[in-house]
């Protein structure tokens with residue numbers, strides 16, 4: 111082989127080759143690869159130290175050592191920060207070379223220089239470094255996994271396709287109390303609650319056969335002999351395309367959660383049961399005010415399903431006049447959180463409306479703010495109250511009637527008694543009695559009269575309790591009642607020489623209580639006679655007519671002394687009020703008249719002029 | 733004629749641009765399909781009422797429910813109604829920059845939402861008032877439904 115041929119081969123070799131000559135290590139032969147490695151500038155005959163390119167100082171020193179000692183040296187994976195001139199912005203890519211430093215000797219075995227031989231091992235080096243890093247990382251992950259598996263509260267495990275346990279974390283031993291020597295595969299199934307064993311084993315086997323993961327719960331015997339609910343979950347480790355060979359999983363104690371959720375489930379079921387069995391409309395609504403649960407009874411009562419009612423359909427069940435206000439109130443409660451309460455009529459499936467109290471309150475439960483509502487049927491109570499109210503009103507009226515009757519009766523009887531007393535005194539004064547027994551008889555009559563007077567007064571007090579004495583009404587002929595009354599007032603009529611005119615044809619009859627009518631007429635007439643003007647003969651006109659409103663009315667007009675009317679006519683008739691102090695008994699009568707008229711829905715009007723007379727108008731019913 | 737009311741949550745706050753795009757698209761498509769109603773939006777809360785032929789609005793609701801812009805779609809009511817209560821389709825929300833919106837057809841500020849139509853039953857008017865309150869809060873001065881007044 112020719113020398114220059116050899117040189118050409120060496121020059122183009124993919125490994126770097128150079129000779130460095132003499133103790134100064136001057137550049138001799140440098141092939142292309144080496145030239146690139148050294149930064150491109152390798153002037154032949156110049157010492158390496160002056161043109162060392164990318165060569166580090168330590169390497170230069172080592173080369174000098176090799177030259178001096180004459181012992182070859184190989185630097186493995188030596189890094190060169192090659193500033194590749196072909197890369198524009200000279201990204202210093204690090205490359206690695208195995209550098210062989212071989213001393214050269216002349217024929218006399220004298221050191222002549224060094225042969226430098228560089229093989230690019232960057233690929234291998236990087237792979238080695240990656241492998242190293244990977245192994246570090248793996249070790250780190252391994253450690254972490256170990257810490258996790260051994261400190262997590264779960265039992266972790268690895269099981270193979272045949273169901274043989276490859277690994278179980280120490281928690282298994284803590285939990286079960288089994289010795290580390292226990293045969294896992296034999297013991298584990300025995301620790302499963304007999305009622306759950308078959309199911310648990312079947313689940314796991316079936317999942318392994320199907321190549322899928324699993325998740326199921328079973329009871330496992332704890333070291334203290336108690337069975338605790340555990341959740342077993344595992345996933346297959348897939349090595350495509352083969353079938354999975356391992357399942358990794360964890361067993362977690364879920365006993366407390368399970369018990370709790372069991373209690374909750376039972377609690378919820380019990381509450382539902384309660385809510386569904388009580389005869390009340392019970393419902394819940396979201397924080398926004400949409401009803402999301404109606405109990406069974408709501409369906410029974412309304413005849414509508416929860417679906418048909420919808421989140422706001424309840425309002426349509428109310429009486430149409432009450433819907434708007436009820437809806438507005440609900441919007442307000444939802445906005446403010448204020449309790450909702452109202453009394454509404456709610457339509458039943460058969461169309462009947464029944465009174466309900468609707469109450470709702472906002473409470474927080476596990477799902478956040480919610481509304482809890484109830485509609486209580488108070489229809490019976492409500493109706494009862496209405497009946498009671500009517501009865502109460504009736505009783506109150508009857509009471510008033512009785513009250514009036516008592517006053518009327520006692521007052522009516524007083525006048526004849528007064529007359530009787532007068533007659534008796536007159537008799538006593540004028541008649542002479544020889545028989546002392548007759549004198550005794552007179553004393554007895556006197557006493558009887560006093561007794562009667564007393565009895566009358568007592569009656570006024572006690573008769574109030576005689577509830578059965580209601581005043582029934584009847585169709586009365588005014589003329590006959592008036593004549594009766596005038597007969598009783600005969601003396602007074604004669605006393606004032608009164609003429610009485612009756613003008614009754616326009617309304618000759620009246621439906622009224624007889625005693626009440628008599629009392630009214632008696633009082634008005636006796637009043638007219640009492641206040642007669644002594645300077646002229648009394649004239650009393652009694653006119654029965656029909657008012658503009660079509661109701662009967664009676665006018666009693668006299669030509670008596672007349673009276674000063676006060677501003678306020680209401681106080682005019684006050685009990686025992688005396689208009690004319692010189693005339694006894696005025697006021698009481700008018701009070702009675704007013705009470706009687708009042709109790710029948712009528713009233714009394716009066717006009718009067720002093721010195722000319724007084725006119726009373728009785729409006730019987732208006 | 734049916735109407736559907738639902739509420740939902742936007743998966744992320746809708747920007748003015750999101751809202752305007754939705755407004756434009758819905759105005760166009762709803763007019764084309766004779767769908768009327770209203771949409772309320774505020775702080776990620778959404779409520780919408782749509783009315784129209786069930787053969788149109790049922791699939792529309794399905795499409796809306798699957799729309800990735802919102803979740804937790806809860807249908808509150810879906811039932812026949814005697815007639816429409818809304819004459820077109822509009823959207824009420826608070827844009828960050830309201831200038832560009834006020835002139836837009838079908839756009840309303842929450843406090844401009846007209847009273848809930850009287851043609852709705854009281855139960856439905858209550859529902860609309862409740863969803864509006866749920867979206868805009870209790871303090872937005874809106875005119876209550878005249879049937880609730």
Ligand SMILES: Cc1cc2nc3c(=O)[nH]c(=O)nc-3n(C[C@H](O)[C@H](O)[C@H](O)COP(=O)(O)O)c2cc1C
Nearest residue numbers: 757758761762778780782792795796797799801802
């Ligand atoms: C909150 C919300 C409301 C929407 N309302 C309507 C609507 O009323 N009408 C409509 O056509 N699309 C509405 N969309 C848009 C639809 O979900 C859907 O994007 C649109 O109908 C186009 O559907 P397509 O791309 O399948 O044709 C709404 C979307 C969202 C997020």
